[in-house]
Amino acid sequence: MTPNDFDTNKDSYAVPEGYFETLEASLADQLELERLLGGKIDSGFSTPDNYFETVVDRMASPALKTVYAAKKTEKQNKGSKKYIYSGLSIAAAIALLIGLIGLPKQDTALDFDSLDMASIEAYMTTESYNMNTSELSSLLTEEAVNTLSVSSEVLTDEILIEYLEDIDNLYQLSIE
Structure with missing residues (x-):
């Protein structure tokens, strides 16, 4: 169907003539009748409960x-x-x-005091790093060196002599 077919189609739904002119009057008559009868008009049809x-x-x-x-x-x-x-x-x-x-909050801040000597020694022996003595000495302050206590049981003369024999270059021992 084209839009023009709507205008020429005789079988389509059509509004009766004068419908809109009389609609307002018929609605007013219906409302007046409901007002006179005291409410909505009952059609007489109802369905039973349930x-x-x-x-x-x-x-x-x-x-x-x-x-x-x-x-x-x-x-x-x-x-x-x-x-x-x-x-x-x-x-x-x-x-x-x-x-x-x-959950309780765990303190994740680590400091030097919380590390024990065994952990530091294990790290130093197992980790592969290239740090010579001059670099290590630059990291340590004089105050930190003074606070370190070296036990005579840890550093004996034999261990010190063995260490000095293992070092090839005496320049590595110089600390400036």
Whole structure:
């Protein structure tokens, strides 16, 4: 159908002649009649109470009754699942919030005092790094050297002589 067919089609719906001219008058007459009778006009037709709930029981076959009952319980189950899922999600959010807030904060700041000598020695012997004595001496201040206490059990004469024999270049020993 083209737009021009709407204008020339004789079988299409048409409004009766004078309909819109008399519409306002007929509505006014209807409202006046309702006002005079004291309310809305009752047509006389009404449905009994619970009619639509019992019509299935009266007219349907037993197979249709079971389908209707199954759909009715399915709708009830969907509503209860919705409440269960929403309750579980709220409980999970609360548990997560308590877990994150309630955990004690751990102090992650490390300082030199928290390290023991065995850890430092293990690091120095296992890690491969290229640092000579002059670089190491530049890192240590005079105050730090004075605070280090060297036990006679740790540094014996034999260990010191063995260390000096292992060093090839005496220039490495010079500390400026």
